[in-house]
Amino acid sequence: MSSRLLPLRSVAELVSRRNGVVPAEAIAVAAPIVESVRLRGEAALREYAERFSDVAPGGRLFLDRGVLARALSDLAAEDRARLERVAERIRTFAEAQRRALDSVTVAVPGGTAGHWIAPLERAGCYAPGGRYPLPSSVLMTAVTAKTAGVEQIWVASPKPQPITLAAAALAGADGVLSAGGAHAIAALAFGVGPLSACDVVVGPGNRYVTAAKQLVAGRVAIDMLAGPSELVVFADTTASPAAVAADLLAQAEHDADALPILVTTDRKLAEHVEAELARQLAALPTEPLARKALANGGVVVVSNVEEGVVACDALAPEHLELLLDNADLVAPRLTHFGALFIGGASAEVLGDYGAGPNHVLPTGGTARSKGGLSVYTFLRVRTWLRIDDGAAARPLLEDAAWFGRVEGLEGHARSSERRLD
16 A cells, blocks of 8 residues: 555556446445435425434424525624625626627528526525535536526525525525535425526536436436546646645545645655645644545646646546646547646636636546536537428428438328418
């Protein structure tokens, strides 16, 4: 067994260490909970919420806007100002994304076709509340949903702290469900009490939350199935070992299954980072957790930048930092990542805490096929067709009739030909 804090590994080994995003054990635990909430509604939700200490026996499950507003008004002025600044950065970025997608109209024979952009009506936003409250996740999900134009937004979080409620108020949420885990996801998906069934359920969570999202995905839209958090730092001789170590530790303290990885062209840097990890870990309050996560990750030493690019794309990480002399030139060559941080000053934690882009991102290599949560998660593209000139539409009608007969659907062909008259 390696005595290193961050073991030397190959890319193939690191990829193989990723188990399925949703373990079978988590599905087995979550499935009966989800089904119970679906069938028994609020009674089942309360049973699980009290069993898992989300609320005290008989405690309030549904917190309305009045409760959220009071939490916001009671917040210390400096804390409120910080929440407002971060919320505004997230909103500004989401507004820019929304402006990038617009309605479309194109000419077709005899008329026009196009699409409209419409928001979903109801969104459920999950915010973990395990060891610490995560108001940042409330802002990332609910502010983005609100910017998209979602009419009704509920946040679910176990044992929500005042700062979580204040963040929900700032984000414009309609209420907070004081519950977490699979039962909270089921409540968001199927609707319970004053909480109407949502059209989309988003937000990070543990394996049971993720399992529940997979189970309800046929009933509602979800953002993604997110696994343990990941960071790849791609660094060369110009990188600061202390900064690399600090960034890896920031990722490692998420949980024991987190995946902190260093890809480097400089073997000496790897050794310096190892020494820095030992030094910084000794003074880190989350040391036990971070130490386990470091052992789960690794160092990949590559021969050159080109080999490093290939390694990073093979890993397709949630977060990718470029601590390289020519980071701006390397960035466009990378293809697979959830979020990219270009240059030594662009710490991944700035993405976690509201520089603007969302921190709900694909993990487990799914960045090859999926992007992170964004304003687009809460929007639908609605297409339309209008034919005004039947004579001009003849080529369109004849082509449709031909396709109907080629595919053995005579009714389709006749429906199109009816318009030829």
